[in-house]
Amino acid sequence: xxxxxxxxxxxxxxxxxQPVVLGGMVWRIxxxxxxxxxxxxxxxxxxxxxxxxxxPEALKVLQTIRPMTPLVVRGIVHRRPEHLVNPNEPxxxxxxxxxxxxxxxxxxxxPFDLDSTDLSxxxxxxxxxxxxxxxxxxxxxxxxxxIVRAYRAALEARHFTEIQAPKIxxxxxxxxxxxxxxQYLRGVPASLATSPxxxxxxxxxxxxxxxxxxxxxxxxxxxxTRHLNEYVSLDAEMGFIEDHTDVMAVLEEVVRAxxxxxxxxxxxxxxxxxxxxxxxxxxxxxxxxxxxxxxxxITEHTGRDVRGEPDLAPEDERWLSQWARERYGSDFLFVTxxxxxxxxxxxxxxxxxxxxxxxxxxxFRGVEIATGGQRLHREEDYLRRLRERGFNPxxxxxxxxxxxxxxxxxxxWGMGLERLTQKMLGLASVKExxxxxxxxxxxDSRLFAESSQPSHAADEANA
Amino acid sequence: xxxxxxxxxxxxxxxxxQPVVLGGMVWRIxxxxxxxxxxxxxxxxxxxxxxxxxxPEALKVLQTIRPMTPLVVRGIVHRRPEHLVNPNEPxxxxxxxxxxxxxxxxxxxxPFDLDSTDLSxxxxxxxxxxxxxxxxxxxxxxxxxxIVRAYRAALEARHFTEIQAPKIxxxxxxxxxxxxxxQYLRGVPASLATSPxxxxxxxxxxxxxxxxxxxxxxxxxxxxTRHLNEYVSLDAEMGFIEDHTDVMAVLEEVVRAxxxxxxxxxxxxxxxxxxxxxxxxxxxxxxxxxxxxxxxxITEHTGRDVRGEPDLAPEDERWLSQWARERYGSDFLFVTxxxxxxxxxxxxxxxxxxxxxxxxxxxFRGVEIATGGQRLHREEDYLRRLRERGFNPxxxxxxxxxxxxxxxxxxxWGMGLERLTQKMLGLASVKExxxxxxxxxxxDSRLFAESSQPSHAADEANA
Numbered sequence: 001x002x003x004x005x006x007x008x009x010x011x012x013x014x015x016x017x018q019p020v021v022l023g024g025m026v027w028r029i030x031x032x033x034x035x036x037x038x039x040x041x042x043x044x045x046x047x048x049x050x051x052x053x054x055x056p057e058a059l060k061v062l063q064t065i066r067p068m069t070p071l072v073v074r075g076i077v078h079r080r081p082e083h084l085v086n087p088n089e090p091x092x093x094x095x096x097x098x099x100x101x102x103x104x105x106x107x108x109x110x111p112f113d114l115d116s117t118d119l120s121x122x123x124x125x126x127x128x129x130x131x132x133x134x135x136x137x138x139x140x141x142x143x144x145x146x147i148v149r150a151y152r153a154a155l156e157a158r159h160f161t162e163i164q165a166p167k168i169x170x171x172x173x174x175x176x177x178x179x180x181x182x183q184y185l186r187g188v189p190a191s192l193a194t195s196p197x198x199x200x201x202x203x204x205x206x207x208x209x210x211x212x213x214x215x216x217x218x219x220x221x222x223x224x225t226r227h228l229n230e231y232v233s234l235d236a237e238m239g240f241i242e243d244h245t246d247v248m249a250v251l252e253e254v255v256r257a258x259x260x261x262x263x264x265x266x267x268x269x270x271x272x273x274x275x276x277x278x279x280x281x282x283x284x285x286x287x288x289x290x291x292x293x294x295x296x297x298i299t300e301h302t303g304r305d306v307r308g309e310p311d312l313a314p315e316d317e318r319w320l321s322q323w324a325r326e327r328y329g330s331d332f333l334f335v336t337x338x339x340x341x342x343x344x345x346x347x348x349x350x351x352x353x354x355x356x357x358x359x360x361x362x363x364f365r366g367v368e369i370a371t372g373g374q375r376l377h378r379e380e381d382y383l384r385r386l387r388e389r390g391f392n393p394x395x396x397x398x399x400x401x402x403x404x405x406x407x408x409x410x411x412x413w414g415m416g417l418e419r420l421t422q423k424m425l426g427l428a429s430v431k432e433x434x435x436x437x438x439x440x441x442x443x444d445s446r447l448f449a450e451s452s453q454p455s456h457a458a459d460e461a462n463a
Numbered sequence: 464x465x466x467x468x469x470x471x472x473x474x475x476x477x478x479x480x481q482p483v484v485l486g487g488m489v490w491r492i493x494x495x496x497x498x499x500x501x502x503x504x505x506x507x508x509x510x511x512x513x514x515x516x517x518x519p520e521a522l523k524v525l526q527t528i529r530p531m532t533p534l535v536v537r538g539i540v541h542r543r544p545e546h547l548v549n550p551n552e553p554x555x556x557x558x559x560x561x562x563x564x565x566x567x568x569x570x571x572x573x574p575f576d577l578d579s580t581d582l583s584x585x586x587x588x589x590x591x592x593x594x595x596x597x598x599x600x601x602x603x604x605x606x607x608x609x610i611v612r613a614y615r616a617a618l619e620a621r622h623f624t625e626i627q628a629p630k631i632x633x634x635x636x637x638x639x640x641x642x643x644x645x646q647y648l649r650g651v652p653a654s655l656a657t658s659p660x661x662x663x664x665x666x667x668x669x670x671x672x673x674x675x676x677x678x679x680x681x682x683x684x685x686x687x688t689r690h691l692n693e694y695v696s697l698d699a700e701m702g703f704i705e706d707h708t709d710v711m712a713v714l715e716e717v718v719r720a721x722x723x724x725x726x727x728x729x730x731x732x733x734x735x736x737x738x739x740x741x742x743x744x745x746x747x748x749x750x751x752x753x754x755x756x757x758x759x760x761i762t763e764h765t766g767r768d769v770r771g772e773p774d775l776a777p778e779d780e781r782w783l784s785q786w787a788r789e790r791y792g793s794d795f796l797f798v799t800x801x802x803x804x805x806x807x808x809x810x811x812x813x814x815x816x817x818x819x820x821x822x823x824x825x826x827f828r829g830v831e832i833a834t835g836g837q838r839l840h841r842e843e844d845y846l847r848r849l850r851e852r853g854f855n856p857x858x859x860x861x862x863x864x865x866x867x868x869x870x871x872x873x874x875x876w877g878m879g880l881e882r883l884t885q886k887m888l889g890l891a892s893v894k895e896x897x898x899x900x901x902x903x904x905x906x907d908s909r910l911f912a913e914s915s916q917p918s919h920a921a922d923e924a925n926a
Binding site for chain 2 (some may be wrong): 006008010023024025026041042043044057066067068069070072104105107108110126127129130132133137138141142144145148149152156159160161162163164166167168169170180181182183184185186188190191199202203205206207208209214217219221229230232239240283375378379397398399401402404405406407408409417434435436438440443444445447
């Protein structure tokens, strides 16, 4: 279609010995005088192109262009000699002998070596429009797209319907200082949603099983490798459950489906990133531990007395993950029955111990990636709980209709896409798994930048 | 799994004469004394349940519960007598003879007749948590989920990768007063994205073909049947195009795939809503008309002299749609080559007439549902255009990296999910196709409500 029959690089293996037109971006260039090579990437893969003196004009093009030149080429598909082929590169067995090469733009010289393995996170983000083009980053964000696709497919196979939850909200629903104020029309105060929670619960009454994928916003002043101020939440909510374990069972199936899809579609990306496939127990469900027992275990084994704590500290989550990996061969661990004081107002208490809740977190390689549980479903329970927590129920009038007019027992979860991507790929920071980071220091560019010179991780470590 | 082997209603046709446990919400109840019926719906469909004196306790339950009671039932699947079956109801051939029925909550009496066919839009939205449960609304939002799924599938089959575009943005990129201010951390001024435009362009340099589905925000003070202040935009962007017609060709394939999927999956919903399947030309592409010729045509046929206008008025779009339907048998019409003054700064001018652009709108049944075109791809063109329009290029420093370091010719579109849903289903207002409306009068609830008594369309028409 475009450019007179441009084909995709991914189709090359079906085109041996045939003429082909490709369009893509130049990455590395290797000029040996009589012959020159470049790596060309498009939507589907990367291929080596070669120009020799048989095609002097194409050779001259390869000898004069810069990396990241958009290039249209015409040539013949060849198999490469077997001893040169790297088995981790799916298209490494092929190359295109160029007859013609046409640059579509003249890019500036890259501001630093894009193939460098020690770019600092600040440089990665300051220059995201070009660092996103690195093989490493293309791999990360393709895997992320697969995670989302596998998430949706697993839920749709289980009769969940996608809903569109709004992001501008009125009342401060979850009740915290951590919301971003928005100035709505006619000066009406509003804020950005910290979660689609209330909307997905509402929709259980209509569609029984719903899911939502979308941005959520937290005005938290963290500066860690785990936090973002805008991130993508993978949410789901389901009706007709007996308790939170029904929700956990579906979440586990979904997570297993994601892991299987990433491992089967992206073994080359995992190899490129040096990431190990997640360890999942094969004939057992994900291990699960109750919160009070988790505290006992940590106290017993680490010497830190955490009994009576209302929540797990980051180091506790790391220790528990390591424990589950050693004991159960699992990179995933459910922690259940968190204390009610740390859980939101809509959380169902544990009838056997009302200081605890029918809730869970899912830990993955040391970090909480999902949180969920059973919710209250009767209006009178909401009214009592809201008053206990000092909320004015009239602020929740719209939402409370769902319970006044009949709701089944229900529950669900929210899962952070960037954390899941980070931990799946063994990345040092969640920001490496985020295309355009919003955090305490930046919205695309740094908010209070003194300088945005490229920096290297090693420099920063020395600073 | 949940509730001791609860099955889904959609599986009923495979369960003839078998015992089954179902969980769902009660809709209509019909009590005939010796026998009582209810319609029960779940994530997968609606089924009639019947209780007779053979099961006196189940009969008593059906005789005493209210609509929207969440109910778990046990019974035997039967085929219904053929003369009672409505062919538009996929599960109408089956019923479940109850042995047991257990209500899981005691809902309040509905505040108005939910089956009423003339609820006003205000009542529909004020009571969305329960009006979303109506068969009509469940059909609308299931079709909407299918539209999004078909959109993604069509693009993924064409090598587009999904990206996550941020919603909090810094500089006012598209340059207009129509943005919602957000108070970011440490008082940094920010706003809500009116489009993922800059981000999807950036990502063409990395992934060649990308798409994004997500909310966008427009602080426009419209009060029409076409406008929302928060809506879902179906975006895509692709590299290595020759001009805007390459983009139109892909958009047309995607729209055809959506129409085909909705018609094949939801014939019952279309029937319920009285919606006609969209007319698409079978052996021809979608018709297309250049903007100046469109103005001539309107002037010639309607007597209104619109020559020299910079844009199409809503009545012009309606007239053109009607013309395309009569002339080409198509509910879809491309209008191309809009004047540059009404198009954003990144728009590629038409080299044959620089007062016009390589741009298009897609009209569907009288409304613009998508807008797109070819973009500039060279840094110098951006710098010149930004200065011409009075922008400070340094505000766009981050984005401009994409062009400085090499970008292919590219283009794309944005399509409004709610408008597409509305027009596909023949709904009077885009708000009927929006679960939780944000407009000049409401965020969930009305912003300045005097009263939120239920009202009927007829009452409002009289007012």
